[in-house]
Amino acid sequence: MAEKSLMKGNEALAEAALRAGCKCFFGYPITPQTEIAAYLSKRMPKVGGVFLQAESEVAAINMVYGCAGSGIRCMTSSSSPGISLKSEGISYIAGADLPCVIIDVMRGGPGLGGIQPSQADYYQITKGVGHGDYHIIVLAPSTVQEMADCVTRAFDLADKYRMPAVVLADGLLGQMMEPVAFDDAEIVMSDASNKPWAANGHGNKRKHNIINSLYLQAPELEQTIRDRYQRYAEIEKNETKAVADYCDDAEIVVVAYGSTARLAKSAVDEARKQGIKAGVVRPVTLYPFPVNELNAAVKNAKKVLVVEMSMGQMIDDVKLAINCSKPVEFFGRTGGVIPAPAEILAKIKEMGGNN
């Protein structure tokens, strides 16, 4: 690893995309993720890539659709209201089996909401964003270094399974600064090699490829979707990830993702200092949801506490994952208010985590 630099989360996402060979970025500014576009507008021309500020979020995602069809690695980024606008395009990209990366740096909603951090897009992002039977891969980093690493992983998974992948961050992660290291490898822009499906010019040497999400015959569409779900089953089997701390003997296990997981970890560290048997488990993949990892983490727990920067969305997946085998409680702040470690600790104590 090279020397460490101090970077904003948004800058790390952008630099990591370049280093993953993302040749084209199409975006539209919105707080709190505008640094991604600002950074790439400076860096892309220097490494032979394309930076394009589109006229809208809708235009940007459709440019991604076209670019992805040509087999080149491409990305767009936005924050919550902008992701809503992109949802139609994301559904089309999934329906055309194309790989791309989308970054959502969440802010408060609904509507224009606010510019402060939030995790209230969980339902939206993990349940597919747009219309139709499909999934997208969702990775949830919790440090600036992990934000960089997740972008690389998102591109790799998107290519491997031919589907969109989302890096789900929030305003706090996007704006904060931490040391980050990238490897010294030279930046190599992606091309369509190893993508025989790419519509990048057949030169009269092969049958032409078609990028399409329209199927006029119902049985054909059903079969296409069934094939896609076989891939999803593979993803659910192979690509889950969660990180557990102090869960082996924990009586109360806190489940949190992204920046909230760091706040929860801070509360659990303090709980342990006070002799309370608490643990914390952090889903890193939100789709596929880490069902086995979660069950392992709560095996010896008496109760589970889900903490989110929302009114409670991931809690549904936690209950499903553990099949409601333990009581699951919730603590959250929303609208751009960040839960304090002291508040989380108070909730742990209220749930009986007293010694």
Added chain:
Amino acid sequence: MEHRKLTVVTGHYGSGKTNFSVNLALDIADAGNKCTVIDLDIVNPYFRTADFGDMFKSRGIELFAPVYANTNLDIPSLNIPLESILADGGYVVIDVGGDDEGAKALGRYAPVITAFADKQMLCVINKYRYLTKEPAEAVKVMREIEFSCGLAHTGLVNNSSLGAETTAGTVRASLDFADEVSKLTGLPIAATCAVAGTMPEEAPEPYIVKRYVHNLWE
């Protein structure tokens, strides 16, 4: 760290301007002087001097910030009466937004600042910021800021840091970088910032600071 009646703090986005400005303002106030902080950051909606309103109030420091700073509205509006604040005779610290974009707002006050005698305009540099790791890159950003606001710097603040991971070695490894920027620009190093315990002995103009800008889980 020399105190002037007016200190203008500029620098690359994320170089640590705000943390330096907060330290300087508290020092001025602790020396028994009246101090006013002006948060002129119209670029960054998070982590800014306006976050320190309560602490400033308890230390007798007056804070001026763009209307709507730290609210959910990211449309800045500047109605800060700099001329009358300076005429009051107290000390003033202006924390400017990052890069040339942030310095545009400062340009609006350039005539007032130019006419004021007892001033310093400091450029904060940080060797560990990704796009200003080379002295020439840091100088380029500095020149862009000057071009954007129409004011010239008088000194450099070496605030090279890796946040919570900063050690004495981190700061020591930045001294040559700061020296080179100083040579390239002809500007003196007004301060080398480091938290207690990480200041190298050979650092020019050592200035021990506290980290006020930090994450909620730290």
